[in-house]
Amino acid sequence: MASCKLKISGLGKRYGDFVALAPTDLEVAEGEFLTLLGPSGSGKTTLLNLIAGLSVPDDGKLLIEGRDATWQPPYERDIGMVFQNYALFPHMTIEDNIAFPLQMRKLKPAAARERARQALDTVRLPQVAQRYPKELSGGQQQRIALARCLVYKPSIILMDEPLGALDKKLRDQMQLEIKRIHRELGTTIVYVTHDQEEAMTMSDRICLMEGGRIAQLGTPADLYFRPRSLFVADFLGESNLLEGRVATSGGDAVQVTLAAGGRPVGARSNGHQAFAAGQPVRVMVRPQNLGLGAADHAHDGTHDGPRDGEGDGGTLQGTVLDRMISGSLTKLYVQRAGAAADDAPLVAAYPTARPRERHEIGETVTLHWRRADAVVVPAA
Amino acid sequence: MSTSANRDIWRHPLWLGAPLALLFVLLLIYPVGQLLLLSVQGSEGWTLAPYRKLFASSVYVNVMLITLKIAAWTTLLSVIAGYPVAYLISSLPKERKTAWAFWILLSFWTSFLVRAFAWILMLSRNGVVNQLLTALGLQDAPSNLLYSLGAVLVGMVHALMPLAVLTMLSVMENIDRNLPRAALTLGARPGTAFWRVYFPLSMPGVAAGAIMVFVTAVGFFIVPALLGGRREIMITQLIIEQVQQTLNWGFAGAISVLLLAVVLLVFLLYDKLLGLSTMTGSSADRGRKPGRGPGPLQHAADALLAALGHASDALLALWPRRLRRARREAAPGTTPLLRGFVLLVLFFLSVPALLMIPLSFADKSGLNWPPSGFTLRHYETLLHSPLWMQAALRSLLVGLGTALCAMLIGTPTAFLLARSQLRGKSLLLAFVLSPIIVPRMIIAVGLFYVFSRIGLVGSSFGLVLGHTVIAVPYVVMTMMAVLRNYDQRLDLAAQSLGARPWQTLRHVTFPILAAGLLSSFLFAFATSFDELTIALFATGGLNATLPKQFWDEVTLQISPVIAAVSTCLFVFVAALIWVADRLQRRSLAN
Numbered sequence: 001m002a003s004c005k006l007k008i009s010g011l012g013k014r015y016g017d018f019v020a021l022a023p024t025d026l027e028v029a030e031g032e033f034l035t036l037l038g039p040s041g042s043g044k045t046t047l048l049n050l051i052a053g054l055s056v057p058d059d060g061k062l063l064i065e066g067r068d069a070t071w072q073p074p075y076e077r078d079i080g081m082v083f084q085n086y087a088l089f090p091h092m093t094i095e096d097n098i099a100f101p102l103q104m105r106k107l108k109p110a111a112a113r114e115r116a117r118q119a120l121d122t123v124r125l126p127q128v129a130q131r132y133p134k135e136l137s138g139g140q141q142q143r144i145a146l147a148r149c150l151v152y153k154p155s156i157i158l159m160d161e162p163l164g165a166l167d168k169k170l171r172d173q174m175q176l177e178i179k180r181i182h183r184e185l186g187t188t189i190v191y192v193t194h195d196q197e198e199a200m201t202m203s204d205r206i207c208l209m210e211g212g213r214i215a216q217l218g219t220p221a222d223l224y225f226r227p228r229s230l231f232v233a234d235f236l237g238e239s240n241l242l243e244g245r246v247a248t249s250g251g252d253a254v255q256v257t258l259a260a261g262g263r264p265v266g267a268r269s270n271g272h273q274a275f276a277a278g279q280p281v282r283v284m285v286r287p288q289n290l291g292l293g294a295a296d297h298a299h300d301g302t303h304d305g306p307r308d309g310e311g312d313g314g315t316l317q318g319t320v321l322d323r324m325i326s327g328s329l330t331k332l333y334v335q336r337a338g339a340a341a342d343d344a345p346l347v348a349a350y351p352t353a354r355p356r357e358r359h360e361i362g363e364t365v366t367l368h369w370r371r372a373d374a375v376v377v378p379a380a
Numbered sequence: 381m382s383t384s385a386n387r388d389i390w391r392h393p394l395w396l397g398a399p400l401a402l403l404f405v406l407l408l409i410y411p412v413g414q415l416l417l418l419s420v421q422g423s424e425g426w427t428l429a430p431y432r433k434l435f436a437s438s439v440y441v442n443v444m445l446i447t448l449k450i451a452a453w454t455t456l457l458s459v460i461a462g463y464p465v466a467y468l469i470s471s472l473p474k475e476r477k478t479a480w481a482f483w484i485l486l487s488f489w490t491s492f493l494v495r496a497f498a499w500i501l502m503l504s505r506n507g508v509v510n511q512l513l514t515a516l517g518l519q520d521a522p523s524n525l526l527y528s529l530g531a532v533l534v535g536m537v538h539a540l541m542p543l544a545v546l547t548m549l550s551v552m553e554n555i556d557r558n559l560p561r562a563a564l565t566l567g568a569r570p571g572t573a574f575w576r577v578y579f580p581l582s583m584p585g586v587a588a589g590a591i592m593v594f595v596t597a598v599g600f601f602i603v604p605a606l607l608g609g610r611r612e613i614m615i616t617q618l619i620i621e622q623v624q625q626t627l628n629w630g631f632a633g634a635i636s637v638l639l640l641a642v643v644l645l646v647f648l649l650y651d652k653l654l655g656l657s658t659m660t661g662s663s664a665d666r667g668r669k670p671g672r673g674p675g676p677l678q679h680a681a682d683a684l685l686a687a688l689g690h691a692s693d694a695l696l697a698l699w700p701r702r703l704r705r706a707r708r709e710a711a712p713g714t715t716p717l718l719r720g721f722v723l724l725v726l727f728f729l730s731v732p733a734l735l736m737i738p739l740s741f742a743d744k745s746g747l748n749w750p751p752s753g754f755t756l757r758h759y760e761t762l763l764h765s766p767l768w769m770q771a772a773l774r775s776l777l778v779g780l781g782t783a784l785c786a787m788l789i790g791t792p793t794a795f796l797l798a799r800s801q802l803r804g805k806s807l808l809l810a811f812v813l814s815p816i817i818v819p820r821m822i823i824a825v826g827l828f829y830v831f832s833r834i835g836l837v838g839s840s841f842g843l844v845l846g847h848t849v850i851a852v853p854y855v856v857m858t859m860m861a862v863l864r865n866y867d868q869r870l871d872l873a874a875q876s877l878g879a880r881p882w883q884t885l886r887h888v889t890f891p892i893l894a895a896g897l898l899s900s901f902l903f904a905f906a907t908s909f910d911e912l913t914i915a916l917f918a919t920g921g922l923n924a925t926l927p928k929q930f931w932d933e934v935t936l937q938i939s940p941v942i943a944a945v946s947t948c949l950f951v952f953v954a955a956l957i958w959v960a961d962r963l964q965r966r967s968l969a970n
Contacts, residue, residue: 052565053564053565054561054564054565073564073569073570074561074564074565075564075565075566075567075568075569075570077565078567079565080565080566081562081565083558083561083562085556085558087556087558087559087561087562089559089562089563089577090559090581091580091581100563100566100568100576101566101567104566104567104568104572105567148566152566152567158565
């Protein structure tokens, strides 16, 4: 890991009785793209404001490049921040907006102007220098906000849901743009979003937050494939979460008796904690890992035996409720046999291009998974 | 209503403005035009005699200069002292905002007469200010504080600062609080962030507040008449004198022309420097051509603001670091110093009326401070006085009538201005606002002249008409603001569900706009209820309204009964604001 750019230890913030951020530890490496992800009210913006110096912590310490910045005001921290609504100064031209931080750093006007032009080139908008923010589109304003941060090369750039106000297509485009700039300039970025897809595609690491705490910190793959808790499993991507209790547990392999009954099914541990027999858990299977076969393709009436070459996994039977094509994938909603009507249906996904697995509504199907594709997480 | 008629209304939306146009032509343009004509029409054809008299000696020019001086000082003091108040209130969270704004609103809605009277009591020889100064050893014996320039300025600032605060507040509420925060993250110190970012954005509010205060102050007569001496006579007092004592219409017309010319000149200057569009609170940069950089004036202003920023930062840096740390929490703007100052201003605004209340119950001390003894005598006198009771009843009826008329005439116009894509909309808006721009005294004298010829003087109907002219602009402005926040897709939704235009209005639009309608109704009612200028003439000496009765009494003698009346009015206004706030909250909660 490269040198540590930002180090937070025991940082916490309360508003009266409400704990906005429980004492939290976090380290961000030089050049890293770290995303603070979470639902609204999870503390991610509180944490970002504490890093920016826009609010003051109740406890803990905050080091930027090794120096104590806990009590430093924002204007002494040398950080850059991109606000959700861009916060461009409406009474200044684009050039003046970008030159503003340089002016604050006592640069000569001519030099500031020159660097502002360069920053405009970086975000590919050299032609708008003399315009006012209102005359620019949302996407352009977004780039200017970015340029205003890049121009003074701050040690860290903080972004507070910077793409929240853009439409889908523009958002995808700006994601690429931000990634490109991150790659080319090697800036350290702390990025806040509530969009899990955005977090997955852009981040080196994700810090998923819930109720003022870090729920899990790791690479996108870590969080996706080895969720620490039910919350993480549920928040990131679509998943089937089957209720059950641990039957036997030996290292990575865990056998779980599902609440619906039947023989124990096979899964693997999420790798974060040990599981004891009898412990209530959930088995997480991603929709694309639920294999499909018509009921008559199953071996026999029990439906829970292992199938050839698929390891020691599990099988379930159910009725097709609905089928939806979402682009390259088709999703099949299946009600488990014996489940209550208001239980969430299982979701299986398969490539739309594979016509062999087309199933009709009302048809009985068998869903199966390999042990390696099922992950056990604690139930609470 | 038949549907074809509805269709015509929406196809030719100009009809929506017709009632207002008719009202203004008959009761604003015609009377004011008549008055101005009178100044150049003698008994034998055209004449300039009134103007020769006006400029023959320095007397009248001096009065105009004094008026301008008092108005300028009032504006300067109101805006400078009001700015921090508006700044602090706009930065507060919602619940506390209502609590602080209540005191501004209370002061704003309390009658000018009541407030001026309260200052008479405060500043009199045996008043609380003199007592305090003597007790503190700052003077040996009570001195004469009343009837001086200082007294007039205190009264004027007290009267008009709430207007300045509310105008600036409406602009400041729309400034994105993230902008100064963004400046901080970009390396600006708090002072620089304020002067370079926040202050320029608040300028439209400052300018709008300043011109509103200035124009109102130029046409003011209550405070100088009650608190001023012979050297603080203002121009409108001369007009009253000409009409009431010498019945010299020509000369009154000539003075009115002078006053009107000054006011229009001020607006012209304002437009040249800042653009009239800033009056409605939209930002000033709209007029600039795209792709063109700022001009030299802009650069000079930037340099000045940068210097102010550095100066305040240097000042702030003098504070011990530990103190600054504690302060930073709630964003720049809520320092104890600022809070202290704002509390002081609110104290200044509220205390005269509050101190008047105990005096109205005082038994032995009369109107001297401190009050002693307790009696309800003055209130009994009031209740048994047919003059006061009839005046109160008449004011209520005229107020309700005015509010109703103003709503019926103003609301369609607001729809027209807010919804249709008219060319020359800003011109139309200026027309709608003209009763606020034209000094009220000129409207009042013009109406008096026209009413006297058609026998409307002394009638409640005439008063309602006159008050409606003045109240309509407020209704239009309030309703336009409400309509701007109204999601028109709701109407489309209703129509897609089968509702005809009038059904849509009745079942969807009006119920949602109810809070706005109510507040504009109250606005119009309060405007009429507190109106003195028109009532001064149009009541014709008989059939007084409450403000007219108050004026007649207070100019004759200062009595404890007036303190009782003032207390009643003050409590009435406080209750009205409280009820309005409650109703608005309830309608928002639904």
